[in-house]
């Protein structure tokens with residue numbers, strides 16, 4: 375058993391302490407916006423925020439997330455208002471199949487918090503998520519648009 379705070383709500387999850395956070399979020403709490411891609415911290419599709427930092431939840435044990443504030447894509451908008459990254463994504467028509475996009479958006483939201491006006495080099499260094507549909511150019515444009523918002 376573990377107690378997790380996800381999107382401001384407390385949840386009791388019935389998993390072992392070593393279970394990856396991703397599975398607690400998806401299978402126990404039922405928030406399925408966060409996706410499983412590689413399971414080895416390479417693709418970023420499972421990215422969530424833990425105490426405001428982007429983490430790859432497929433390799434983070436539940437025990438390391440207890441007592442922390444976890445935010446998933448479902449909790450990124452606030453009070454019905456989209457986060458500026460979500461808005462830029464819509465305006466720039468970024469998604470193709472969509473599978474990688476929740477993780478991509480969470481990674482970008484954390485990047486913009488740390489670096490509000492990222493350069494292309496900052497984006498290359500900070501956003502290492504993989505998109506099998508190849509939306510990288512649209513992602514870059516949307517990041518710059520969100521940075522201006």
Ligand code: FES
Pocket residue numbers: 409410411412413414415416417418419420421430431432433
């Ligand atoms: S599923 Fe976590 S990084 Fe790929």
Ligand code: FES
Pocket residue numbers: 469470471472473474475504505506507508509
């Ligand atoms: S939009 Fe399809 S994998 Fe990125």
